[in-house]
Amino acid sequence: MSETLSAKQLGFYALNEKVRELTGEIIIDNSYGERFIAASATADKSIVINGTPGNALGCYMDGAHITVNGNAQDAVGDTMNDGEIVIHGHTGDALGYAMRGGVIYVREGSGYRTGIHMKQYKDKRPVIVVGGGTGSFLGEYMAGGLIIVLNKNSDGRADVGRFTGTGMHGGAIYIRSAEPPEDVPKQVLCRKAEDADKVAISEYVKRYAALFGGDINELLGADYWVLAANSANPYKQMYTDN
Amino acid sequence: MSLNYIYPDNEVVRNYDKCICCRACERQCANEVHEYLEEADKMIADDAKCVNCHRCVSICPVRALKIVPTDHEFRKNTSWKKKDIYEVYKQAESGGVLLSSMGNPSEFPVYWDKILLNASQVTNPSIDPLREPMETKVFLGAKEESVKRGEDGRLITKTSPQLKLELPVMFSAMSYGSISYNAHESLARASQEAGTFYNTGEGGLHEDFYKYGGNTIVQVASGRFGVHREYLETAAAIEIKMGQGAKPGIGGHLPGKKVGPNVSRTRMIPEGTDAISPAPHHDIYSIEDLRQLVFSLKEATAYKKPVIVKIAAVHNVAAIVSGIARSGADIVAIDGFRGGTGAAPTRIRDNVGIPIEVALAQVDSRLRDEGIRDKISVVAAGSIRSSADVIKAVALGADAVYIGTSALLALGCHLCRTCNQGKCNWGIATQRMDLVKRLNPDIGYKRLVNLMTAWKHEIEEMMGGMGINSIEALRGNRLMLRGVGLTDVELRMLGIKHAGESA
Numbered sequence: 001m002s003e004t005l006s007a008k009q010l011g012f013y014a015l016n017e018k019v020r021e022l023t024g025e026i027i028i029d030n031s032y033g034e035r036f037i038a039a040s041a042t043a044d045k046s047i048v049i050n051g052t053p054g055n056a057l058g059c060y061m062d063g064a065h066i067t068v069n070g071n072a073q074d075a076v077g078d079t080m081n082d083g084e085i086v087i088h089g090h091t092g093d094a095l096g097y098a099m100r101g102g103v104i105y106v107r108e109g110s111g112y113r114t115g116i117h118m119k120q121y122k123d124k125r126p127v128i129v130v131g132g133g134t135g136s137f138l139g140e141y142m143a144g145g146l147i148i149v150l151n152k153n154s155d156g157r158a159d160v161g162r163f164t165g166t167g168m169h170g171g172a173i174y175i176r177s178a179e180p181p182e183d184v185p186k187q188v189l190c191r192k193a194e195d196a197d198k199v200a201i202s203e204y205v206k207r208y209a210a211l212f213g214g215d216i217n218e219l220l221g222a223d224y225w226v227l228a229a230n231s232a233n234p235y236k237q238m239y240t241d242n
Numbered sequence: 243m244s245l246n247y248i249y250p251d252n253e254v255v256r257n258y259d260k261c262i263c264c265r266a267c268e269r270q271c272a273n274e275v276h277e278y279l280e281e282a283d284k285m286i287a288d289d290a291k292c293v294n295c296h297r298c299v300s301i302c303p304v305r306a307l308k309i310v311p312t313d314h315e316f317r318k319n320t321s322w323k324k325k326d327i328y329e330v331y332k333q334a335e336s337g338g339v340l341l342s343s344m345g346n347p348s349e350f351p352v353y354w355d356k357i358l359l360n361a362s363q364v365t366n367p368s369i370d371p372l373r374e375p376m377e378t379k380v381f382l383g384a385k386e387e388s389v390k391r392g393e394d395g396r397l398i399t400k401t402s403p404q405l406k407l408e409l410p411v412m413f414s415a416m417s418y419g420s421i422s423y424n425a426h427e428s429l430a431r432a433s434q435e436a437g438t439f440y441n442t443g444e445g446g447l448h449e450d451f452y453k454y455g456g457n458t459i460v461q462v463a464s465g466r467f468g469v470h471r472e473y474l475e476t477a478a479a480i481e482i483k484m485g486q487g488a489k490p491g492i493g494g495h496l497p498g499k500k501v502g503p504n505v506s507r508t509r510m511i512p513e514g515t516d517a518i519s520p521a522p523h524h525d526i527y528s529i530e531d532l533r534q535l536v537f538s539l540k541e542a543t544a545y546k547k548p549v550i551v552k553i554a555a556v557h558n559v560a561a562i563v564s565g566i567a568r569s570g571a572d573i574v575a576i577d578g579f580r581g582g583t584g585a586a587p588t589r590i591r592d593n594v595g596i597p598i599e600v601a602l603a604q605v606d607s608r609l610r611d612e613g614i615r616d617k618i619s620v621v622a623a624g625s626i627r628s629s630a631d632v633i634k635a636v637a638l639g640a641d642a643v644y645i646g647t648s649a650l651l652a653l654g655c656h657l658c659r660t661c662n663q664g665k666c667n668w669g670i671a672t673q674r675m676d677l678v679k680r681l682n683p684d685i686g687y688k689r690l691v692n693l694m695t696a697w698k699h700e701i702e703e704m705m706g707g708m709g710i711n712s713i714e715a716l717r718g719n720r721l722m723l724r725g726v727g728l729t730d731v732e733l734r735m736l737g738i739k740h741a742g743e744s745a
Contacts, residue, residue, distance in 0.1 A: 240338030
């Protein structure tokens with residue numbers, strides 16, 4: 001059995017109150033920027049949103065499944081711990097801020113600071129797959145997890161803006177492009193992916209193709225750049241006890 | 243190797259007539275100051291390793307030890323003090339940023355010490371707290387602006403969530419990582435017993451302490467360490483850390499070598515990895531953005547818990563708090579420039595921020611002027627040393643205070659200010675198991691409860707003396723305060739009169 005809610009009619013407060021109470025399949029129609037949908041939602045909820053949900057969709061989410069038929073806005077999956085978010089469109093800035101687990105698939109592009117502070121812990125390893133390009137500061141302060149940028153409309157250029165991986169000290173970023181991203185800091189190692197590297201991402205790229213369509217050979221066969229923390233050149237500031 | 247320019251600050255003085263060479267000092271000192279010379283049957287000490295923590299002094303069964311500041315000095319110079327000279331030496335030697343612990347020790351005015359309290363005489367009676375009821379309970383959270391009634395005429399009694407404190411004192415944010423498991427256990431148990439709250443800091447919450455959730459404030463900082471659904475749901479309140487008095491504008495960096503198995507578990511990061519909390523929240527650039535984080539936390543916990551925003555006291559603090567009051571936050575915590583820390587760059591700690599007394603007075607006045615004082619509770623922090631400081635803070639406008647250093651002192655801290663070295667001989671600011679076990683939480687929590695009990699009595703005495711029987715009636719009651727030796731500007735900033743001026 002599924003429940004259908006009209007977001008526009010309820011407003012964010014009443015809508016989220018209803019979503020908290022319900023379990024099972026929940027359909028939200030007429031979404032026009034309602035914030036915090038599915039905040040800390042657990043695995044007993046599966047939510048379909050038709051329209052454009054507002055900021056902080058799925059923040060602190062802990063196991064629920066969300067499909068957005070439309071674009072999403074900023075801070076999707078902030079501090080998400082588990083679950084899956086599928087967005088049939090674009091997203092805004094700070095996608096997956098400090099995400100610790102679960103997977104986010106974005107059919108098109110995402111904004112600035114995608115995957116900032118992403119981390120991993122034991123069996124928790126978060127994954128973000130972006131179909132298009134991203135804004136600058138991709139994977140800023142990244143400490144763990146996996147970001148895959150498919151750059152599907154960029155003609156071989158790494159469409160990720162500037163300052164990729166600034167402050168990165170863990171995890172991996174895969175960028176599908178002929179050229180490497182610009183402005184990679186010296187604390188981050190950027191190298192061309194070999195076939196063995198692609199094993200790590202094939203599961204997620206296949207799922208992307210299954211969700212949104214696309215030729216898996218074209219998506220997986222192209223060149224990728226892999227970014228990881230450069231253990232030979234870590235961030236450190238020498239301190240003196242005083 | 244170049245010459246060592248630094249002469250030790252402290253000298254270990256041993257009375258050899260008393261010393262029985264029991265070697266207790268040697269066993270107890272994590273800094274390895276003491277050594278036994280077998281052939282001479284004599285204890286010796288290396289002054290250079292001594293941090294002046296008094297562990298050996300306290301443990302010595304015959305009181306043979308004392309630590310004294312050295313009288314070795316440079317040629318007198320008003321401008322170049324020994325500290326300035328040594329800091330240059332240290333940096334010339336290492337190329338490193340100077341790192342310090344605990345609060346700013348420099349000679350800035352302590353306004354608490356220049357404020358005196360009023361008492362009743364003749365015309366308005368004082369109250370004897372031993373015989374008459376005295377209310378020290380406070381509720382923190384947004385207050386209703388007016389009495390509301392339902393359609394049936396009945397009072398609507400549903401309020402926004404409140405924290406109930408038996409006295410207006412809570413324990414400040416100190417992370418598991420900066421302090422030990424046993425220190426956290428002591429704080430948690432003491433909070434439960436004394437009817438107040440302790441704060442996890444940004445290091446997450448150990449699963450053993452979930453049972454104290456009703457007295458726990460959990461922190462959410464830019465790195466979001468250990469933040470997850472259960473952590474938020476367990477807590478009594480959630481604090482967003484925007485800043486800290488000891489290091490305004492500076493973030494936290496727990497080096498990988500300090501992330502052992504237990505710290506790894508609460509911060510939810512792999513062992514040995516760096517834990518970086520940058521100063522800015524990269525998703526907050528405005529009050530509107532702050533509002534989004536406040537409400538995301540409220541949504542995640544079904545509006546059941548108050549949200550606190552903690553900031554450092556900086557030049558524009560009143561305007562900033564005015565914004566925070568409009569962000570939907572229930573409580574604002576303001577940390578003055580003397581606030582403590584486990585580690586901060588010396589230059590930041592000693593040169594950035596403003597005194598809490600002035601910040602608090604300015605914030606309270608600003609919120610009142612704007613008619614929004616009841617929208618938010620104000621918690622003052624940053625070197626509250628006694629119940630008198632608490633009373634003065636309340637009269638300057640605070641709903642409650644946070645104490646950090648005072649709480650650590652109760653646990654045995656001797657303010658040697660070397661927390662950053664991780665070798666705390668008192669088992670407080672360390673993760674070394676052999677040291678941690680020196681702090682017995684069964685004793686530690688009782689000492690904290692004792693401190694709270696004693697302060698509560700003193701608060702009641704001082705209130706009674708002023709003829710006030712409820713702490714709420716003291717809040718912002720600046721007529722109960724008088725300044726001594728303060729300039730006109732200082733009095734104006736504090737919003738108080740000088741001693742001798744009548745109401």
